[in-house]
Amino acid sequence: MKLVTLSLFLISSGFAQSVPCIPPPAPAPAVANAAGRGAGRGASGRGNFAGRGPAQQSAADIAEIGKLMNLPAWGTNLATGDYSIGPAYPTAPELAKRIGVPEGKVTEFVMNSAESKFYPGVNGAAVQRHVCVYVPAGYVAGTEVPVIVSADAYGMRYNLPTILDNMIYDQRLPAMAAVMIDNGGGGRSLEYDTVSSKYVEFVEAEVLPRAEREANVKLSKNPDARMTLGGSSGGAAALTMAWFRPDLYHRVLSYSGTFVNLRNGPEAPLGAYEYIEHLFPNSEKKPFRLWIQVSENDNGSKTPSEGRRNWVTANSRLAKILKDKGYDYEFVYAKGAGHTQRKVIDNSLPQALEYLWLDYKPAR
DSSP: OOHHHHOOOOOOTTOOOSSTTSOOOOOOOOOSOGGGTTTSSOOSSSSOOTTSSOSSOOHHHHHHHHGGGGSOBOTTOOSSEEEEEOSOOOOOGGGSOOTTOOOOEEEEEEEEGGGOSSOOOBTTBOOEEEEEEEEOTTOOTTOEEOEEEEGGGHHHHTTHHHHHHHHHHTTSSOSOEEEEEOOOGGGHHHHHHSOSSHHHHHIIIIIHHHHHHHHTOEEOOOGGGEEEEEETHHHHHHHHHHHHOTTTOOEEEEESOOOSSSSOBTTBTTGGGHIIIIITTTSOOOSOEEEEEEEEEOTTTTSOGGGTOOHHHHHHHHHHHHHHHTOEEEEEEEEEEETTOHHHHHHHHHHHHHHHTTTOOOOO
């Protein structure tokens, strides 16, 4: 398996940061779904997944997906429910630096996988994992702050430090930190698509304690003050972190989440599709607030849902379960867009954050 197949969130050459959390641009792998080819950042985890199961979608599948085009416009709505956006995607103004807005500090460090008890490397080779930690302007050392924990160093790829600067200054978000963790290279799918507690335990035991030391910040342990963030397989990881440790995470944000049967095992025979098939339906409601997105031309959008590898039906069915179970959630369907497409994220990330933190009440 080529590393490029697994490195799914490579940025365009037009976006640059001064930290090595950002890998150099690389071509996205081909996606079997012709409608989505070239629109997003490539397939998740194992690349080409077409040809598994019947070739044609059923009439029921087509009707189910077709209804998503008629969802109400998301706009500036912060109410729970199902929405659509697009096909135009202007970049949200919160992504631009503003004169007079104090800037937080970003600290970067590197973790050597040879020193990890959880992920010591890939095929015997050590991996250098970059981590970026954002601390808000005006932070007082020793004070506990809320935190966003993101897969694939996601925030550094999408101007999260600037977004937080602006939204904290405007009092639309509480002052918070962000820990943006790069993936394990060739081990990315193993880390993110495995439905178990292993990845979240790695983050808690090895990443966050070092992030606190390196950035001289104290991260809250209050689950209401903690959010996970990711896209594609990273979106699955974001949900998995909260699912297995609801005592630590209550807020989840996912773009084009890989809630499909991609990496199965004894505890999850259907991989992350278990969230739709069994885990959410058969469990008591958890104290989660979720924001999930999928795109019209997402991975597998033209494949039959029975193969459990259609990102569109997987995400929309997850949204239905969240609605039926009474969760606080927003589901956003992006018209005319592809898998984890940058224009969608640049358009929606600030408002998604605002929705997820809308009910946050700082401890007194």
